[in-house]
Amino acid sequence: xxxxxxxxxxxxxxxxxxxxxxxxxxxxxxxxxxxxxxxxxxxxxxxxxxxxxxxxxxxxxxxxxxxxxxxxxxxxxxxxxxxxxxxxxxxxxxxxxxxxxxxxxxxxxxxxxxxxxxxxxxxxxxxxxxxxxxxxxxxxxxxxxxxxxxxxxxxxxxxxxxxxxxxxxxxxxxxxxxxxxxxxxxxxxxxxxxxxxxxxxxxxxxxxxxxxxxxxxxxxxxxxxxxxxxxxxxxxxxxxxxxxxxxxxxxxxxxxxxxxxxxxxxxxxxxxxxxxxxxxxxxxxxxxxxxxxxxxxxxxxxxxxxxxxxxxxxxxxxxxxxxxxxxxxxxxxxxxxxxxxxxxxxxxxxxxxxxxxxxxxxxxxxxxxxxxxxxxxxxxxxxxxxxxxxx
Amino acid sequence: xxxxxxxxxxxxxxxxxxxxxxxxxxxxxxxxxxxxxxxxxxxxxxxxxxxxxxxxxxxxxxxxxxxxxxxxxxxxxxxxxxxxxxxxxxxxxxxxxxxxxxxxxxxxxxxxxxxxxxxxxxxxxxxxxxxxxxxxxxxxxxxxxxxxxxxxxxxxxxxxxxxxxxxxxxxxxxxxxxxxxxxxxxxxxxxxxxxxxxxxxxxxxxxxxxxxxxxxxxxxxxxxxxxxxxxxxxxxxxxxxxxxxxxxxxxxxxxxxxxxxxxxxxxxxxxxxxxxxxxxxxxxxxxxxxxxxxxxxxxxxxxxxxxxxxxxxxxxxxxxxxxxxxxxxxxxxxxxxxxxxxxxxxxxxxxxxxxxxxxxxxxxxxxxxxxxxxxxxxxxxxxxxxxxxxxxxxxxxxxxxxxxxxxxxxxxxxxxxxxxxxxxxxxxxxxxxxxxxxxxxxxxxxxxxxxxxxxxxxxxxxxxxxxxxxxxxxxxxxxxxxxxxxxxxxxxxxxxxxxxxxxxxxxxxxxxxxxxxxxxxxxxxxxxxxxxxxxxxxxxxxxxxxxxxxxxxxxxxxxxxxxxxxxxxxxxxxxxxxxxxxxxxxxxxxxx
Numbered sequence: 001x002x003x004x005x006x007x008x009x010x011x012x013x014x015x016x017x018x019x020x021x022x023x024x025x026x027x028x029x030x031x032x033x034x035x036x037x038x039x040x041x042x043x044x045x046x047x048x049x050x051x052x053x054x055x056x057x058x059x060x061x062x063x064x065x066x067x068x069x070x071x072x073x074x075x076x077x078x079x080x081x082x083x084x085x086x087x088x089x090x091x092x093x094x095x096x097x098x099x100x101x102x103x104x105x106x107x108x109x110x111x112x113x114x115x116x117x118x119x120x121x122x123x124x125x126x127x128x129x130x131x132x133x134x135x136x137x138x139x140x141x142x143x144x145x146x147x148x149x150x151x152x153x154x155x156x157x158x159x160x161x162x163x164x165x166x167x168x169x170x171x172x173x174x175x176x177x178x179x180x181x182x183x184x185x186x187x188x189x190x191x192x193x194x195x196x197x198x199x200x201x202x203x204x205x206x207x208x209x210x211x212x213x214x215x216x217x218x219x220x221x222x223x224x225x226x227x228x229x230x231x232x233x234x235x236x237x238x239x240x241x242x243x244x245x246x247x248x249x250x251x252x253x254x255x256x257x258x259x260x261x262x263x264x265x266x267x268x269x270x271x272x273x274x275x276x277x278x279x280x281x282x283x284x285x286x287x288x289x290x291x292x293x294x295x296x297x298x299x300x301x302x303x304x305x306x307x308x309x310x311x312x313x314x315x316x317x318x319x320x321x322x323x324x325x326x327x328x329x330x331x332x333x334x335x336x337x338x339x340x341x342x343x344x345x346x347x348x349x350x351x352x353x354x355x356x357x358x359x360x361x362x363x364x365x366x367x368x369x370x371x372x373x374x375x376x377x378x379x380x381x382x383x384x385x386x387x388x389x390x391x
Numbered sequence: 392x393x394x395x396x397x398x399x400x401x402x403x404x405x406x407x408x409x410x411x412x413x414x415x416x417x418x419x420x421x422x423x424x425x426x427x428x429x430x431x432x433x434x435x436x437x438x439x440x441x442x443x444x445x446x447x448x449x450x451x452x453x454x455x456x457x458x459x460x461x462x463x464x465x466x467x468x469x470x471x472x473x474x475x476x477x478x479x480x481x482x483x484x485x486x487x488x489x490x491x492x493x494x495x496x497x498x499x500x501x502x503x504x505x506x507x508x509x510x511x512x513x514x515x516x517x518x519x520x521x522x523x524x525x526x527x528x529x530x531x532x533x534x535x536x537x538x539x540x541x542x543x544x545x546x547x548x549x550x551x552x553x554x555x556x557x558x559x560x561x562x563x564x565x566x567x568x569x570x571x572x573x574x575x576x577x578x579x580x581x582x583x584x585x586x587x588x589x590x591x592x593x594x595x596x597x598x599x600x601x602x603x604x605x606x607x608x609x610x611x612x613x614x615x616x617x618x619x620x621x622x623x624x625x626x627x628x629x630x631x632x633x634x635x636x637x638x639x640x641x642x643x644x645x646x647x648x649x650x651x652x653x654x655x656x657x658x659x660x661x662x663x664x665x666x667x668x669x670x671x672x673x674x675x676x677x678x679x680x681x682x683x684x685x686x687x688x689x690x691x692x693x694x695x696x697x698x699x700x701x702x703x704x705x706x707x708x709x710x711x712x713x714x715x716x717x718x719x720x721x722x723x724x725x726x727x728x729x730x731x732x733x734x735x736x737x738x739x740x741x742x743x744x745x746x747x748x749x750x751x752x753x754x755x756x757x758x759x760x761x762x763x764x765x766x767x768x769x770x771x772x773x774x775x776x777x778x779x780x781x782x783x784x785x786x787x788x789x790x791x792x793x794x795x796x797x798x799x800x801x802x803x804x805x806x807x808x809x810x811x812x813x814x815x816x817x818x819x820x821x822x823x824x825x826x827x828x829x830x831x832x833x834x835x836x837x838x839x840x841x842x843x844x845x846x847x848x849x850x851x852x853x854x855x856x857x858x859x860x861x862x863x864x865x866x867x868x869x870x871x872x873x874x875x876x877x878x879x880x881x882x883x884x885x886x887x888x889x890x891x892x893x894x895x896x897x898x899x900x901x902x903x904x905x906x907x908x909x910x911x912x913x914x915x916x917x918x919x920x921x922x923x924x925x926x927x928x929x930x931x932x933x934x935x936x937x938x939x940x941x942x943x944x945x946x947x948x949x950x951x952x953x954x955x956x957x958x959x960x961x962x963x964x965x966x967x968x969x970x971x972x973x974x975x976x977x978x979x980x981x982x983x
Contacts, residue, residue, distance in 0.1 A: 083462055086851060098691070221810040227819050248454060255465040255480045257848065263477050266902040267468060270477055308811070315809065334810055342797040343449035359822040361757055361797050364446035366631035366640075368758040375589040378753050386443045 003076065004049045007107025008056040009099045010063040015056075018103035019047060020111055025104050032062060037069045051075055055110035057082040058250060068120050078115035081250040081274065085109050087257065121204045201237070201348075205244035205276060209298070213283045214240065216300035220307050221337045228358035231341050231349075239340030239349030240279075249276035273324065275332050282329030285321040286310065345385045353391035356383040363391070392693060393685065399697035400424045400662075403684045405669040405713065406705030408493020409955065410941035410962045412647035413548075414702050416621070416655050417966035421974060424660045426696060427704075428686050430668040431490030435648055440496075440638025448796040452636045457497050459487040459706075464850035466708055470862040470900050472725060472839060478848050478856070484902065485738075485909040486636070487706045491665060492647045494706065494909060495955075499635040499761030499793055500611035500644050502554045503952030504545045504960070506772035507538035507574040509833075512948065515773060516783055525783065529866065530728075530735055530836045532947045535919040535928040536964070538574045544963035546577055548956065549609075552645030553617035553625045555763070556580040556609035570606045572768045585614045585628060585763030590746075590754050590826035594790040595765035597885045603767040608791055609956070610762030611645035621654045632794030634761030644761060664688070670852055672701050672717040672938060681719075681938045687852060699977070700937050700969070703915075704962075707944040711736075711842050711914030712857040720915075720925045720934050725839050725860070731925045732915060733843045735836035736859065737949040738901075739910035740786065740867050742830040742875040742894035745802050746887040753823045756795030756802075764791035770874045771832070771951040782869035786832020786951045788878045795822070799906075802827055804891060828882050830875045830894070831908075834867050836948040842914045862901050871895055910954050915944040917961075920983065927981040929968035930961060936979045939965055 007018040012032065017040065019026045028043050030036035044052065053076040056063045063079070071077045088109045109115075203211050214237050224230030231237075243249050251274040260272045273281065287298040290310065294302055299310060313319035314330035340349030342356075344364060350356065356363050363383035371379055383391040402418050404411045407429035418425045434440075434457075450456050459465075459482075467476035488494035508515040511533040516524055525531065558576045559569025584607035587595065595605035612634070613625040628643035642649050655661055666689035673682045673695070683697035703710045714720055714732050723734035748754060766789025768774065777783065794800055797818075802825040807817040845858035875894040882890040918924025921933035930945055932938040941962050943954040950957065968980055 086462075090853075222815060223812055225812050225815065227812075227815050230815075251462075253455070253460045253462050255461040255478045255848075257478070259847065261475065261477060263475075264470075264900065266470075266900045266904065267477050268479065268483055268903045269481050311810070337810075339449060339453060339798055342801075343453075344447055346447070347449050355797070359797060359818055360753070361795060361822065364443050366442060366446040366629075366633055368630040368632070368755075369627070371755065372586045372588055372630050372758055375592060376752055379755050379757075386447055388443075 003051050003053050005107050005111045006044075006052040006054040006075075007103045007105065007110060008054055008063070008066070009102035009106060010056050010059060010066065011099070012062050015063075015066065016099040016103040018100070018107040019044070019049065019052070020107050021047060021049065025107065027100050027103065029099075032066065037066060041073065053078065053110055053114075055080060055106050055115060057085055057106065058252070067118060071118070071120055077118045078110060079118045080106075080109070080115050081252060083250070083252060083254075083256045084113070084115075088113065090257070122202055201235070201241075203237070203241045205241050205249065206279075209287070210279070210283045211237065212300040213287060213298065216302075216307060217311065217333060218337050220304060220311055221334055222341050229354040231337050233351070234341055234349050234354045235351045236337050236340035236349040239343070239347050240336045242348045243336055243339075244276040244279065250274050269328070271325065271328060273328075278324055278329050278332055281321070281324035282326070282333070285324055285326070286314070286319075286329075289319065289321075345389065346387050353383045353385055353389065357391045393695045394692040395688075395694045397694060397696045399683070399699070400426045401698065402426070402700040402702060403428060403696055403698040404702050404704045405672075405684060406430075406493065406703070406709065407491050407647070407663060408488060408704065408706070409495040409647055409959055411493070411702075411704035412495070412651040412655060413551075413959060413962040414704055414941065414966055415661055416651055417963070417970060418700075418702075419655065419658045419661045421970045422660070423700070423974075426662045426664060426698070428667040428669050428684065428696070429491055429663065429665045431665065433491045433663075433665045434496060434638070435491075435652075436638065436640065436642060440640045442640045445637055445640050446631070446633050448633075448798055451497075451633070452796055452799050455482050455486060455636070457488065457490065457636070457638065458482060459489045462851075464856065466712075466857040466859055467845045467848050468859045468861070468901075468903055470860070472860055476845055476858045476860070479903055483904040484907050485911055486906070487708065487909065491652070491663070492638075495646045496638045496648065497636050498644075498646075498955060499791075499953075500552075501762040501791070501953040501955070502549065502552060502556075502609045502611040502645075503956045504574060505538070505541075505950050505952065505957045506572070508773050509950045510534040510536055510538055510541075512783075516777075519773065520778055524777075526866065528838050529783070529864075530838050531783065532735075532836075532916075532918055532923055534917055534947060535924070536917070541960050541964055542575070542577055544960035544967070545956065547963050548959040550581050551619050551621065551650050552611040552959075553581050553613045553619055553650070554609055554611050554645070555582040555585050555607075555614040557584050557607055559606060568606065570768050571604050572772065572774045580609065582614045582617055585610055585612060585760055587763070587765055588630075588755070588758050588790075588792045590792055591763070591765040591790040593826075593885050594828060594881065598765070598767050598881050601881060601884060603769050603881070605765045605767050605789075608762055608764045608766045608789060610760065612760050612762050613643045613645075619650050621651060623650050623653050625649055628760050628763070630758050630760050630763075632757045632759035632796065634759065634793055667694070668852070669705075669713060670716070670854060672703075672713060672719060672935075674717065674719070674935060678718065679935055681935050700939070703938070703940045703944075704942065707911045707914060707942055708842070708857055708859075710940055710942060710944040712844070714915055714925065714940070715844050715857070716854060719932055719938060722843060723841050725841050728838060731921070731923065733841050734925075735913040735916050735947050736840050736842045736861060736911070737834040737836050737913045737946070738861065739908040739949055740832045740834050740871045740895070741907050742871045742878075742892070744828045744830075744875065744878045744882040745804075745891045745893065746826050746828065746882045746885050747804065747821060747889045747891070748824040748826075748887045750820075750824060752886075754792075754826050755823065756792060756800065756826070759792045759794035761793055762791060765789055766791070770877055780869070780873060782866045782873065783835055784833030784867065784870045784951065786830055786870070786874050788828060788830050788874060788881070790826055790828055792826065797822065804889075805893075828878050830871060830878050831951070831953070832867075832870055832874055833951045834949045835864070836913060837864050840864075863895055863899060865897065868895050868897050868899070908953075910943065910949065912943040912946040912949045912954055915940045916947040917945040918947060927979075929973075929980045930965040931968075931973070931980050933979075933983055937977060939969065941965065
């Protein structure tokens with residue numbers, strides 16, 4: 001069965017599509033809603049198209065519902081780093097820009113580059129993410145209601161801390177208590193969301209082989225020991241997996257135009273590879289190296305002393321590879337491991353604020369007016385997280 | 392190719408951070424119809440900086456949510472003109488802002504003036520130490536303006552910001568508790584100093600015992616509730632520890648949003664256009680007068696906005712680049728030394744000394760404010776004899792505890808392994824018990840440190856990127872080694888168990904990966920004649936009299952202090968000249 005190519009330019013309210021059939025480009029604009037998705041399906045049928053390879057840019061959340069819809073309808077879906085499409089546009093010397101042209105551009109990119117198929121996260125993860133987003137937007141709406149156009153300033157009111165320091169958890173508890181039939185309360189598993197039981201996380205970007213590598217490596221980088229929990233225990237793997245799917249993993253905010261050249265380290269990162277590409281190539285290269293040199297075993301099956309040797313060689317640039325810099329790979333791995341370990345739990349790591357409790361950081365408390373001049377006195381309160389949890 | 396031509400306005404501001412907000416206020420007060428073009432998005436305290444989401448180190452501090460998106464535009468960097476410049480692909484050494492409020496949203500609020508002798512540095516050094524004291528290749532010069540002329544503008548900007556501090560020199564009388572080395576102030580600070588954190592108090596006590604003159608750092612973080620001259624209100628800083636890199640959620644840090652915009656954006660003769668990226672200033676047929684600005688709007692259309700007056704209020708790098716892209720002023724040639732645009736690019740020299748304390752002295756590093764703290768100015772400017780030191784410049788030393796955010800601000804001994812059980816042990820042992828004494832000083836201009844356009848790399852609109860050619864020079868390494876050495880003496884007397892110096896060494900190259908400061912200055916410098924400067928003492932272009940350039944781009948070399956206080960005062964100074972003189976009779980305010 002032949003597969004037609006569908007470029008999608010997504011926006012909050014609507015999306016533009018460009019369908020490449022028989023060398024022609026056909027355009028359509030649909031609402032970014034369930035109704036719009038149906039419109040698209042009917043339109044595709046009208047064009048005599050059964051299966052498409054749809055391609056859209058990874059730009060926030062606007063495209064997620066459509067991507068899932070198309071995936072579930074049996075189409076191939078690719079979600080592509082906007083930087084790649086931009087690079088492609090430059091190769092075509094395109095300057096002017098409209099949504100319609102963007103959709104056609106994405107379609108041509110898809111036809112030429114055949115980007116890999118996207119696989120949605122598990123429905124549980126998706127629903128949790130959607131709920132978190134919904135709560136965020138409700139909090140935003142509430143902030144705006146309380147403070148339209150910074151009325152606090154216009155009215156000369158400086159809001160007190162108690163007024164503005166509400167958390168999602170407070171909000172949810174209050175909402176649920178007050179309005180039991182409120183739409184989100186009806187199915188919101190906030191205990192799951194906020195108290196994070198040891199639910200098994202399934203990687204979205206990494207394969208299970210890569211996951212095994214990360215489990216072993218992160219445990220060496222920040223081990224569980226007498227001082228406190230380690231990286232794996234605190235969910236750093238989930239953090240890294242999520243980062244791979246976000247702007248960081250895609251290098252979305254980095255300048256990624258060529259030409260690429262090597263340079264003094266002081267001039268910074270100069271590779272054409274995005275972090276997620278570095279991880280993919282790096283893990284494969286390290287595992288291949290271990291299999292070849294260390295008894296036909298992947299990294300994760302090596303004794304920890306050997307694992308430490310391999311990591312040290314990567315760190316020092318002794319172990320390097322043709323297609324990826326061993327040092328860059330180790331750099332990202334170490335940086336992300338520490339980030340996941342020390343960042344707020346909303347990002348997936350630092351479960352129960354384990355690292356913050358270990359070092360004495362109060363997290364998102366962000367109000368110490370009462371403790372500034374208590375010289376030499378230990379701060380008495382434990383950490384809080386942005387989502388409202390207490391350590 | 393222009394898609395849209397807008398009706399003419401009186402003035403266009405390119406960039407809408409601090410200098411854009413000040414200029415917008417001044418020009419609308421003068422009755423002008425003003426349009427501000429901002430490349431980034433709109434932002435306000437609520438919802439963009441609301442608690443609790445702003446207390447997120449990863450998103451704002453590490454992933455730089457509020458900063459320039461380098462995928463759209465960046466610059467290239469090299470250490471010498473012999474090297475190949477490569478793109479600054481990831482944010483590192485400096486963090487340019489974007490969006491409404493610009494860097495004014497996520498600065499720390501370290502609100503200094505300038506030392507009187509620094510405004511006439513070349514003259515001052517020559518007078519005191521002789522002509523031969525300035526080494527070959529160093530291209531420092533005078534600003535072309537005196538401290539006394541600028542004083543009312545400093546005073547004005549401090550009152551707008553509600554700056555907390557203690558005067559050390561009131562109308563020529565030295566006052567105890569403040570900085571005895573500063574230029575005279577006409578008024579006390581609008582607000583008293585912030586409370587010192589433990590580390591700052593220890594530093595002040597020790598420095599005093601050693602004969603120095605500690606004082607609270609001037610802070611645009613309100614110590615008390617405050618209403619500024621525009622009627623905007625600030626609340627007191629609560630030491631949240633999320634200041635630099637973050638927006639302030641308690642309305643305590645002075646920013647365009649907290650001090651000017653609530654009034655400015657409501658004016659009928661003011662219009663803000665966000666997601667509007669200026670790509671060039673248009674000139675008339677003889678290239679002597681700007682006719683307007685061309686920009687790309689949010690929908691990718693090319694828009695031409697005619698205007699009688701064009702004010703460059705973008706970041707220093709962007710101001711310089713737009714002048715080069717527009718062909719205003721002669722580009723600098725480092726070989727001949729001729730030309731001016733891009734000349735005298737300088738940076739800031741930073742160093743520090745870590746003091747590690749025992750576990751009976753928790754320093755609570757997370758109790759932080761952007762600019763509160765204790766500093767000494769004894770080793771800044773020309774407050775000490777340079778004759779035998781063989782360098783020009785200086786800096787301040789102090790403890791300014793901006794937060795203890797654990798990813799970015801974890802202070803560990805340098806022999807600590809980067810990972811494993813030993814790293815974890817060190818994190819546990821040192822996180823609560825370490826402070827940093829920072830040194831913050833000048834960088835002098837040199838002939839072969841400069842900015843021009845890159846021949847290879849382009850932005851998303853296809854325009855050449857700016858190219859920076861910069862490396863550390865001996866003069867500035869000598870300076871930092873001298874003042875950081877003094878900082879170490881103070882550190883060792885503070886009662887910690889050990890200290891550790893972090894400073895540049897001879898032969899070190901400028902490292903773009905490690906955050907230092909976002910105090911990039913020069914490139915469109917002010918001065919006394921068109922052969923050695925881009926703008927005159929009123930920040931007016933020598934080449935196109937209706938183009939004015941704001942910000943630290945106009946500093947001929949960097950000062951010892953943080954630059955924003957001077958950049959803000961210079962904006963009021965320039966605005967005053969435009970209002971009082973230029974509008975009545977448009978033309979050059981200084982005859983070349």
